[in-house]
Amino acid sequence: MSPDARADAAALVASARRLFADDPDALGVLDDLDRRLAEPLRLALAGIVKAGKSTLLNALLGERIAPTDAGECTRIVTWYRWADTPSVTAHLTAGPARRLPVRRSRGMLVIALGDLPAEEVDRIEVGWPSAVLRSMTLIDTPGIESLSLDVSARSAAFLTPEDNPSSADAIVYLMRHLHPSDLGFLEAFRDTAAGEARTVNAVAVLSRADEIGSGRIDSLLSAGKVAARYEREGDLGSLVLGVTPVAGLLAEGARTLRESEFVAFGKLAALERSAREKLLVSSDRFVRPTDVVDLDEDTRRQLLARFGIYGVRLATSLVRVGVADSSELAASLLEQSGLTPLQELVARQFGDRSDALKVRATTDAVERLLRRLPGEEGTDVRAALERLQASAHDLKELDLLSRVRLGTPPLAGPDAAAAARLIGGHGTGASTRLGLPADAGPEALRDAALAELDRWRTLGASPLADRTSREACAVVTRSLEGLLSEVGEVGPGEPAAHVVAAGGPVEGRPEGADQ
Amino acid sequence: MSEQTLTPQQDTGHAPRRAVVSDAPQAPANPALAGLVEHVGRLATTAGRTDLVERLLATRRRLQDPNVRVVVVGEFKQGKSKLINALVNAPACPIDDDVATSVPTSVGYGDEPAAFVFRRTDGEPGRDDLVREPIPLENLADYVSESGNPGNEKNLVGAEVLLPREILKGGLRLVDSPGVGSLDSASALATLSALSSAHAVLLVSDASQEYTEPEVQLLKRAMRISPNVAAVLAKTDLYPDWREIETIDRGHLTGIGDLPLFPVSSDLRLLAATEQDRELNTESGFPALVAHLRADVLQRAETIVARSALHDVSFVVEQMTLSTRTELSALANPEGTPRLIAELEDAKAKADDFRSRSSRWQVALADGVADLISDMEHDLRDRLRRVQREAEQAIDEGDPGPIWDQLAEWIDQRVASGVSETFVWTDERSQWLTDEIAQIFAQEQFELPRVAVGSTDGLLDPVERLPDFDPGHLSAGEKIYIGVRGSYGGVLMVGLATGLIGLSLINPLSLLAGVLVGRRAYREDMTARLTRRRFEAKNIVRRYIDEVTFQVSKQLKDRLRIVQRTNRDHFGAIADQTHRSLSDAVLAAKQTAGVYASERDQRMQVLQGQLRELEQVAGRLPALPAAPDQAKAVGR
Known part of the structure; x- marks a missing residue:
């Protein structure tokens, strides 16, 4: 989403503020929205x-x-x-x-x-x-x-x-x-x-x-x-x-691993196999008084509380296979914990969409406020709201995505899966959307995008398609156009089609796509 | 039940793991009791009392296989299957990190390891036949787990595993149930109906966290249905803080009732078995659980069986003593015979009354069941009608088309929850009715010398286990429910289709028309369609509720009829047998008149011999074992 959308949303809130000047309740809601727009996700x-x-x-x-x-x-x-x-x-x-x-x-x-x-x-x-x-x-x-x-x-x-x-x-x-x-x-x-x-x-x-x-x-x-x-x-x-x-526990432990803990794991790893296995058989055994290992009960209790029995088992075996120092151990544990994929998933799914999500929240809240007003008051705010809703393509992407995920028509089968990918269902990066490897060059991206664009225009223009599926195709087309403008020039002879003709199939388009 | 377990059990030699499972079986008082039953049975055969012999045969069957069912319940992935495996030290129930058990599996004793599945053959509804198919033990997972049999597509009613394990020898059967996801679901209903036939229930929850709201609800309901509920805190090896969780859970439990809680670790127990490590076994917490199963579950069931066996034996002895003694006294004292006969005729008339349909207990039973049926139907109807009203309200408030999925799911949950409540309630009431009838029977029991039958102790046992779990009484309800759900799928389709009709008419052709006719007309049209959709939706809901009411009340009615029949057969048999004893006595007394003096002495000697033997047996009868904690059994 363009940064202007967020600015537009802020402007919408500001204009709504004038409208609700004497409604403290509504002003409270608008204050919240202002804060929300200014804040990170x-x-x-x-x-x-x-x-x-x-x-x-x-x-x-x-x-x-x-x-x-x-x-x-x-x-x-x-x-x-x-x-x-x-x-x-x-x-x-x-x-x-x-x-x-x-x-x-x-x-x-x-x-x-x-x-x-x-x-x-x-x-x-x-x-x-x-x-x-x-x-x-x-x-x-x-x-x-x-x-x-x-x-x-x-x-x-x-x-x-x-x-x-x-x-x-x-x-x-x-x-x-x-x-x-x-x-x-x-x-x-x-x-x-x-x-x-x-x-x-x-x-x-x-x-x-x-x-x-x-x-x-x-x-x-x-x-x-x-x-x-x-x-x-x-x-x-x-x-x-x-x-x-x-x-979670492993990830928390890994992010906050101390040198002393690394030393303790080292001592555990140095134990002879059967003694170690006996010690690690259950959490009760691990903290029981014993002299097989040079760690007092309190230290062991701490280790268990911080890493869990699985964490202790894992860290010990990692040290045994040759992890050299505490930072290396922390990195290995973190990798095992699955935290990094989660962070990536969050960044991929919400990072780029945080503006869209915030604008959506704003428009919804303002719309709700406007419902309180009688009749024709606040026409300008209503108009601004509608403009914002109509222009914000990201919102449409989210809408369509949720519909595709819910399995409701318009699209079905492989088309639905492809559409979900193109509108950012797996992430909003250009290569992710096109289903190409992350290191694909701009040329490859452009070609793939053009081919897809063509396919979706044809689909949308099919006389058999009903209105909802035409709209869905339009959203996908629009996403692809945005993507093309990011990766490079639109190929020669391509119309900058915002409007998809509702007529028959468009001639000559396949040749255009092949260029 | 299986044939294997009915045959006398031989010692199968020492299982290698017995050293660890230090809980070697203490031999119950059964052998002595069984000998007594045999002995009295022979006497009854000599006396020609086939009715009494039959009674003793049933007693012997119960003694040999008390068939004590312990159902293991809980939410899914809490370690129920592993708990059973650890209890028997064998991979009896398939376990997996991901997939869960989908079919109830019973683990019982067998001389050879074996596995069976129960499949229902499609007979006419109501009269279902079960087939017991042997399957290879190692393929069990293909039948009972979600991966091999997703959503129970093989349509199995249950599975049975037989293992030669000491702990199972006393007739213990551990039943692994599919996890309860939520209380308001068909699976919860199936679990509840399984509980009603269980002798004891173990509720498993792992030590990762304290009880959640659904778990406490499940506990509460289980306590209303089953007399013997215990909680198990599983996976203690994994969680260092399990003692804290235990304390918190005990706190929750005190709010519910007096329940024991056993922290255990199945992994440690299994490891202890492989390593032959006695200490590890102690640490696993299993000895306490096994002791509970033995003392509070098996022992209790054994005591009940022993009490009822003793009752049976003394009843039979008294019945036979009566005719022998009458004949003897008629022979010894011929002038008193007419009076004796008159007294006996009088008693016989009373016995006749007693077994007639108009006797008080019969009337109370018939009335009680009729009342119960109508109350139950009313209760069910009331609950479901409330659901229907709320659903109709929801439909009226919006457009049912887009929210139909959620609405349908909501109705489904509410219906399951209502049916569960009615089920628990009916179960409680039928238990209460049985107690009531037993009391009336005891009061009404006319004076017959030394015949004691009215005590409820002997009775509780046969009634307690009337809806037999394994042959699928449990899942009769479940199947009907699934049947309803099946047709419900069809209903759902109708709902969606109506929703779609509304939409598809706005397509290419009508769009043009819409523009021409103008906004207003279009809107009116939409309203008309909306009204029609609402009407259709309400109709579907009504049909569904109707269907559920019909099927469920049929199911519950059948259950109550079983209660009625069991009670009638139980008490009726006692009345019949008494009547027959009296008839025999009268006949014997009458016949003495035509006996010659020489034969008389001979006959008297025979009779005296019989009487002496009967009295010897009566003298040898051990005192009744103390009744198990009835407060625990009945006070729920």
Whole structure:
């Protein structure tokens, strides 16, 4: 999306502000929109209770900030934004925001509400000087399906509000196995995330992937297969843009590995095989008093808490096969944890679309506000809104993508798959869209794009096509044209067709494509 | 049940793993009891009382195979199959990181390892026949797991694995159930109906996290249906914080009831078996679970069986004593015979009354079941009508076309949830009715010297296991439900088609017309179509609800009829046998009149011999074992 779209959206908000000058409620909504447009992408981490949301958040930050615990831990929606200095603020449902003390215990933040009852706190905002937060705001949510119903309700109210678009731009949904409630939640999020337009803006993470194979050393391979199956078949495919396995604890440990821990793993690796296997047979055995290894119980307990039994097993075997120092170990562990593919998936799917997602949220919110106005008031704002909606091609791409993913007509079969790829279903890079290798030269890209353009124009112009499929073809054509303008000149003799003739097949086009 | 398990079991030699499974079987009091049953059976055969012999045969069958079913339930991927494998130390149930169990699998004792699947042959509805097909044990995964049999496309009702394992010898059957994804689904319904025939339930949840809301709901429902529920915290080897989770879970459990919780690690137990490591076995937490299965499940079931066997034996002895003693006293004291006969005739008349249809217990039973059926139908109708009303409201509020998928799913869930509730409720009520009838029977039992039958203890057992799980009572409900779902797929198609008719008419031809006629008319047309779509959608919902009500109430009615029939047969048999004893006694007393003096002495000697023997047996009868904790069994 062009940067102007974001500016246009800001202008839309500004003009709406004049219209609602005496409506404090609407002004509050518009303030929120202004902030949202100015901010980086808001990425929410959601999932059923104990899915490992806070752990993954720490792994993404590369720092253990979010408190994690064996029991249910996160009970209030917590925002992590970029700030120069650490700060913790509690936003109340009624009344002014309140600054809370920044206290840390063993690295993790201690959020002390003091005399504030949890139900009066709307959200907690943590300002943190972490480079990751410059490009996205992370939101940690309480688990759904919690036994304390009000905690689940708080998450639901935040992520899938009944009468408003969600405050999150996109979502990383963590699940351990596909559970019916996971599907229910994702459907609800899809329906509210960007208004009625139904954009798919979630990716799913098979979290705690190390546990899927009972902590065996090949657990993550197993998890990868499970994730691939979920993505391929079933209902999940229509609700998320991708599924990837992540061992959150391992990733968190890898991002924060200490030299002392590397030394400890070295000692474990140096043990004789049968002694080592005996020690690593279960978590209880690992922390039991023993003198076979020169590590005191507390150190071992710490290792286990930080890496899990799978992490300890993996790190030990990595050291055994010759990892030389702590940074190399951290890199290997990170690679095994699956965090990097997740980061790539998020960047690919949401990074380039963050403008589109924000503009969509803005237009939806403004549209909702305008509905409150009677009759013909605010015609200019309405016109601006319509202009923005009509011109924003990215929004149309998202619309079509969600329809294709849902399996609803207009397109079917291989056409649908190709269309999904071309409009950025697998990522918005030019080579990804065209299904070419990442290092394809501009010539190859241009040729492929021209061939595709031709095919889709023909498809759209077919007399058998109904209106919806013609519209779908138009969206794909438009994406391809945008792509061509990026990679190079449009070939000679090509019309700069924004309008697709609704008549018969266009003659001479195949020859044009062959050039 | 399998033929193998009915045949007397020989010692199969020492399984190599017995050293680890230190829980060697303590021989139950059964051999002595079985000998007693045999002995009394011979006496009854000599006396020509075939009815009593039959009764004792049934007793012997129960003694030989108490058939104690322990159903393992829980959400999927919690380690249910592995738990069973670890309990029996054999790969009985297929396990996989990804795919899950799709067909209930029962693991029981057999001298040779073997596996079977149960397949339903398509008979006429209501009268289903099951075939038991042997399959190679190593191919079991092709039949019972999601990968080999996705969505149970092979249409299997269940599978059975037989293994020569000590722990299974007492008649224990471990049943691996497909995971419950959500409470409001057909799978949850199938699980619930399996629970109603189980002696005990193990709810498995892994140590990765505390109980979730659906798990607690499942626990609560299980406790209402099954008398003996225990919780298992699995995979403790994997999670260092399992003790914390255990504490939290115990906290949740205290809110529900008095349930034991066993933290276990199946992997450690299996490893302990390969390494012959006793210490590791202790660490796995399994000894406590095995002890629970033995003491609180097997022992309890054995006690019930032993009690009912003792009841049977003393009943038979008393019945036979009655006729022997009458004849003897008539012979010894001929002048008193007319009065004796009069008394006996009187008792016989009462016994006649007692077994007639107008006796109080018969009436109470018939009325009770009739009431229960109408209450159940009303309950079901009420719940489903509420669903229907809400669905109609939702349809009226919007256009049913685009949201039909979600709407259909929602209706499906609500219906399953309603049916589950009705099921649990009906089950509770039928248990209650059985208790009630037993009490009336005990009160009404007319005075007959030393005949004690009315106690509910002996009765609870046969009734407890009336809907037999393995031969597929469980899945009769399931099948019908799937049947409904099948036709429901058709219904869904209709819904989509109507949705599409609305759309396709706006295509090329009508588009032109639309422009000509103008916006207004077009809009009116849309409204008319919308109304029609709503009407169609409501019709579909109504038809679906109707169908479900019909099928489910048929199913539940059948279940209740089984309850009625079992009760009637059980108490009716007692009444019949008493009646026959009295008739025999009267006949014997009458016949004494025509006996010559010389024969009389001889006859009296024979009778005295018989009586002495009967009294000896009666004297040898052990005291009734203490009743198992009935509060636990009934107080839910």
